[in-house]
Amino acid sequence: MDMTQAKPINKVIKISDSQYYFNRELSWLEFNRRVLHEALDRRTPLLEKLKFISIFSSNLDEYFMVRVAILKEQVQAQVSKRTPDGRTPQEQLDAIAQILRPMVIQQHEYFEKVLRTEMAQEGIHLLNYTDITLEQRAYLQDLFQRQIFPVLTPLAVDPSHPFPLIANLSLNLAVVVTDPVSKKEKFARVKVPDILPRFIELPHDLQAQNDIPNHWIGVPIEQVVAHNLEALFPDMIVNEYHQFRLTRKADLAVAEEEADDLLLAIQQELRGRQFRGCGVRLEIQKSMPQSMRQMLFPELELTEGDIYEIDGLLNLKDLMSFMALPLPELKDPPWTPVIPTKLRAFNQSTAIEKSQKSEGRENIFSIIQQHDLLVHHPYESFSASVEEFIAQAARDAHVLAIKMTLYRSSGDSQIFHSLMAAAESGKQVVVLVELKARFDEENNITWAQRLEKSGVHVVYGLVGLKTHTKIALVVRREGDKISRYVHIGTGNYNPKTAKLYTDLGLFSCRKDLGADLTDLFNYLTGYAHQHSYRKLLVSPISMRDRMIELIRREIEHCQNGKPGRIIAKMNALVDPQIITTLYAASAAGVQIDLIVRGTCCLRPGLPEISENIRVISIIGRFLEHSRIFHFYNDGQDEVYIGSADWMPRNLDRRVEAVTPIEDAKISQTLQDILEIMLADNRQAWELQSDGSYIQRHPRKNEPERSSQNILMEILHSFHTNVKVPSMKSRYFN
Template sequence: MPSSSYINRELSWIEFNQRVLSEAQRPEKPLLERVKFLAISASNLDEFFQVRVGGLTLLKSAGSRTKDIAGMTPLQQLNAIRKRISQHITDQYTLYTDTLLPALHEQEIHISSVNAVDPSLVDNLKERFIEEVLPLLSPIAYEDTSKDDDAFPAPILPAMTLIVACELSIKNKAKSKRVVFVPITEIIERFIHIDKGSARYAIPVEDLICHFISELFPSESLHSHGVFRITRNGDIAVQEEDAIDLAGEMEEVLSARKTSNTVRLEVQSGCSRVIEKVIKQVTLAAPEQIYRIHGPLALSDFMQFAFIPGHDTLKSVQWEPQSPPSIDYANSIFDEISKKDIFLYHPYHSFDPVVRLLEEAASDDQVLSIKQVLYRTAKNSRIIDALIRAAHNGKQVTVLVELKARFDEARNLLRAEELQRAGVQIVYGVKGLKTHAKITLVIRKENNSIKRYCHFGTGNYNESTAKLYTDASILTAREDFGTDASLIFNAITGRSKLLQTKRILPAPTHMKKRILQLINSEAARAKAGEKASITAKVNSLQDKDIINALYNASKQGVKIRLNIRGICCLKPGKRNEAKNIEVISVIDYYLEHARIFQFYAGGKKLTFISSADWMTRNLEKRIELMVPIVDKKIKAALTEILDAAFLDNQQAHRILTDGDSQRVENKKERFRMQEHLQATAEKAAKTQTRKRNTTFEAHKPHD
């Protein structure tokens, strides 16, 4: 296929983030929900610069002219990104300044400077600044090294942190001017909140610092100031070929990120020329890396306004996770899994059954062993607590902690040390690969034989994100699934060759090959005049081989429906190879995260859940799992989820030929996928509660 048949990955991602921002632009949405989506779009953009722009910058610096599947070199991609991102940032700040800020003021939520608040509040603000902010500030003096060889080297300023640059001089001595940097560490709250009557004022801490600068430098005057933020390259990988101590190597990677090259410099408008010149000298930012921002920096910090107390009418109605109707909590979780496969679709279904499996296993005398892969975990994790308790109770506990989970490396290092101290056998991933599989195996002795209980999922073992991300998972005691789980763990922890599995399809050894076989089988059926279809839900589609196979299947007449939240390098349209492909993206209250694949297969409807997206990195460079669904009821539930996305006329966007998006138009009959799935979960839970309340079960004598 020519490069014109594909969409550039980075530009496709920016269009995804534009869809996120579009949720903040919708006037019918509750105000604080709109603020939340604006903050999410800013947070997404921060990571994009750290990782994707960081990686491309390294390639450009190395002189690489290798083209991506869309035919663009690293330099061409960086130029295209800057042009598109500049418009994206303009959209963010136009929305904030012209719409959201005035709307917040109307609701008496005032994001204000000290000068704009009621004068009666200034003394209170000064007192709070002295008590809450001042003790945590650590100013860094700057010396111009270009004029003095003996001067101290330029300071290394922290990344992703607001920094106030102040031009000061001793009072009445104008020639004594100097520049001082005041970093605002993450332990300092971004806003100082203060109430007066029904009004709430939120004062940015950077404004407080400038207003009360005399408390920090009592003998000096402030001539000018500027607020800026540095984004450094976060795409720094451990050199595994030379790594003897992987944990130690990861600590070096974390340290290297603190001093890596600048990939973005944000400077708040109004910054004086003197201050901006100094900032450029210190950060070594190239002109094309500088973004002048007309508004407050770090809009991601505005997420806190979505959760301020009160103002419930300005927030979306909170949906509550439901108890899965297939589980009777009066029984042991092992008894429930033994009866049938249990399907969970979080967060419509509570994550509690997964946690309960581990907590019950930790104290169950019949449990011999627990094995689990941890990629990202919650801050205060009940799962970690259960694993520690299991080890203390004498269980054999083996945990693979993936240290290469980007931006979670530090937390995972601490978690691994904590588990290791408790006696848990720790494995630090697999050399050359990231372990992204979501799998738990509990081995129990029952009736003098071994029985295996498994959990397979599409999302992380993280109780916090399980309330925010949609993910599918199953709990099963099927013998063949348990056997495969043991083989997979033995291969991962023992670093041995993975033998042929019966059911589970792992990457990088089997998954991609099987997906291509399934796509090509549908193409062959369509060519023979049979009904053929593919429906898939993934976060991203980038792998060229998968895209080409889908194009070929489309040409043969296969009906292909793709629900892709983020990156989509496949180019839809009326061309012959794409005419039978429909691509939509759903952006809503929950982050769409589940990966579900279904192939018509002559009416058998082969259905899978997976930890992997259809990206080359997932299919060829990570340990991932694709799990077939055997139970007919679970298969039907997944089919309903897949179909619901294509009925959505409230939150769905259609991906266009150029990679841009178009919101699916409202029809007479309103349908919102997430709302429908929540209502379905609530109805099923209520029905099951009524059934249990009206069913009487007699105790039977034991044999």
């Protein structure tokens, strides 16, 4: 669908023009820079700063394991195809290194020179082994002998001992020792055990620092190992040691069409993932001598361009452990998700009462019968809404069937137990478990097998497509008819991430939605070739075309002298065809606001091209994960929510579902949420036409408006019956 042929106004837009696009990989780096900024921001509480340092590092690990690994494979395969912004794979790798190295240096310098000092001022002392007292050292030496030494395995490297396999993301010591008899230097590798705590806390009677009691005092485990290497190499002289950490490609490559058993094929791939993937990054201590580097590089099949020198601790991802300290004054104010008022009676009942109510009128299904219900996590409780929906369906004698998709979940989810109980009670239970959910494959396999053993019909997805949609369908007998209840969400059925990610879910018993989900599940579990749906926008079938139609409709309104308006919130905007259509809309006069958390390849603010497009990104205590699409439609507003971003993978290579919102009150609520986010002047960043982001700050005499804080306040007030002015009157007048 080429917009250059659709309307004369688009002749200036050519999808091949690189000047209209930002690079996907570099745009993601800018997102991670915004994450790092939360750690640098003086307004962020101390332990939250450590959290954001950790997230920055964790994000980079996945980025190298997947995105950089793909680029390196393309270079090795001599792929010359250019991205929409005009870069070859090698040019992208060069640009990544140029942008990322200063960011990594900034991260480590800030932690070593600023955060460690701030931690000490608050009574949290992460010490270097060389700075501890004799009493503390004696304790750690004893601990080493009792608990660490038995776990360690030094591996020699010489003609009779080949270079050992290095596990992905493992922390290692490269050790050089001298044999006092032969006078020869020898090399060995010692893996720092990751089954033990990374930071070893000293006992309370040894926690006084400068005679002042403190909250926490400890040292990194790798320093304890390093200062006790003599125990691993008796009668040898330890000359030097240096830390290193290898990152390998970790994306699975399963030939689905050739796999007789997809679950078995993925299990076999997982067994080798830690060691099989090619190396893509080596983090080393800056002090590592050139001789040791030259020995490591060829063994790990890496070059100088793959090396990241670190001055200080490696693997700052482990700083997340400090969030467990009982120091609320050093964290964001606690937030407990509120129970939606209409669901409160069920969640305050005993198990017996819940069972009795499921037999009568008062249950979650009677609430949904009255009107659609929107839930907004983590502001509203996931357990009191989504988990309760499945739990009541499992208990309710009138429920005949439950069908769900599970992309990512967690082992403590009540949903799994409800589904197994439903199957054991004779209900028809079907669960599509996506085995190819990256880095959750093992967890999904474990639960898929447990579900099958309890009688649940488990399906493993479609060949060539990931099932990313978040949908649940409950079929219930009510008198002489069958009713279908649906939940369509933007986030995973995961109670852990539901406390950290902002997501939306719609409960409804509208007949068209029930019929659409029935057809969609038949497509997922059987051989149905469904080409159209009544209400749902489904990828890879209809979503792209329908989204483009909705954008074009705003263009037509502008061409007819009416206002055009689009507000869209998503995680990423990458798809060239969608971007080209948005440019056409901007050129036609459509006012477009985009709230894109992460990667954005659209270039806003270009004269005559995108001057009517504004892009912001919101980075805060919660990860913005909900997808909302609002089209003004000449005053007949249409709002959609669902699981898909505007990316080729979501539109072409995944099964996704986006639903229209037909309840006027819910539609207005979603529009209000978008307006609150657009007015954010605390956590919002504005994308510039050169690709940089500028953080908003309150203007003179303007109050600070954090959209996430505002939504917490509004939801708490609403569900506790505290009278507050409306959203708009309170925050925008």
